[in-house]
Amino acid sequence: MNQDLQNYRKSYEKGELNQSIVCDNPIEQFQQWFKETEASETVAEINAMTLSTMGTDGFPRGRVVLLKEITSEGFIFYTNYTSEKGISIEAFPHVCISFYWGIMERQISVKGIAEKISEEKSTAYFHSRPRKSQLGALVSEQSSPVESRNVLENRLAELEVAYEGKEIPKPSHWGGYLIRPTAFEFWQGRRSRLHDRIQYIQEGKEWKIQRLQP
Ligand SMILES: Cc1cc2nc3c(=O)[nH]c(=O)nc-3n(C[C@H](O)[C@H](O)[C@H](O)COP(=O)(O)O)c2cc1C
Structure with missing residues (x-):
């Protein structure tokens, strides 16, 4: 297998x-x-991004979450505030998100400071989700151990009955x-491993732009 991996090679030539x-x-970029x-219609979940956080155990951890909004202020995603990532962000709000769009031979990484959005905005988004997803958020104590899948399925079935025909309340520990x-x-793959890397660093209200070596 190692032999095979060593032979995986690709020349990047798309841009x-x-x-x-x-x-x-950089937000416009x-x-x-x-x-x-998006226009290329080649990436299955274009808004899937790897969110890296620093854990309270000293280990960094990455996991995929979905980007749900881009505003002039930054990037919004939704999750459970008491999950492992929620606890990490509470302790260390410095995070990194990265996107890899292989077909475009592009990677973007963004460092930033995470903060909770307003309850009103989270609530509005929560109610825009399909009912099954809303109930899923109620069922799951995200990142906590559970005895079996049945426990979750049973909780879901109970909640489906309890909230039939009623509005499902957003749990206070769930939000954006x-x-x-x-x-x-911004990383664009190039020939001979001489990739293009353009970095933006915030300097006051301005962005300093520089090229990095590949
Ligand atoms: C494609 C994809 C999209 C996901 N989107 C989200 C999301 O938007 N929010 C979320 O909390 N978890 C999402 N997950 C699950 C997370 O990767 C992760 O398993 C979960 O949030 C628990 O992470 P934690 O224990 O580090 O907090 C997604 C997973 C995948 C593979």
């Missing part, structure tokens, strides 16, 4: 990136790449985080 063509604002990837970005990196 290029340089300081003269990127947007001054992100939106441009997002739209291009806004990640306010402080640094971005």
Whole structure:
């Protein structure tokens, strides 16, 4: 198997990136790449991103979550505030999100500070979700151990009956985080491993843009 892995090689040739063509604002650059990837209709879950946090045990941890909104302030995703990631963010709000759109030979990573969004906004989003997803959020004590799948299935069945025809209340421990970005990196694969890496670093209200070595 090791032999095979060593032979996996790909030459990246689909695009290029340089300081003269990127947007001054990295969120606009992100939106441009997002739209291009969306238009290509080649990426199954384009809004899936790896969220990395620093755990209270000293270990970093990454897991996939779904980007649900991009605003001029940053990136919003939804989760359980008492999950492992919620506890990590409470202790260390410095996080990183990254996107890999292989077919486009592109990677984006964003460092930023996470904060809870308002209860009103979380509640509005919660009620826009399918009822089954809303009930799922009530059922799951995300990241806690559970004896068996049956326990979850039974809880779901009970809640389906209890809330039939009624509005499902958003649990107070469920909601969104806004990640306010402080640094971005846009990576475009190039030939001979001389990839393009354009970094944005926040300096006051401005963004400093520089090329990084591949
Ligand atoms: C494609 C995909 C999308 C996911 N989206 C979310 C999400 O938006 N919110 C969430 O809490 N978990 C989401 N998950 C599950 C997380 O990866 C993770 O298992 C869960 O949030 C628990 O993480 P934690 O124990 O580190 O807190 C998603 C997983 C995948 C594979």
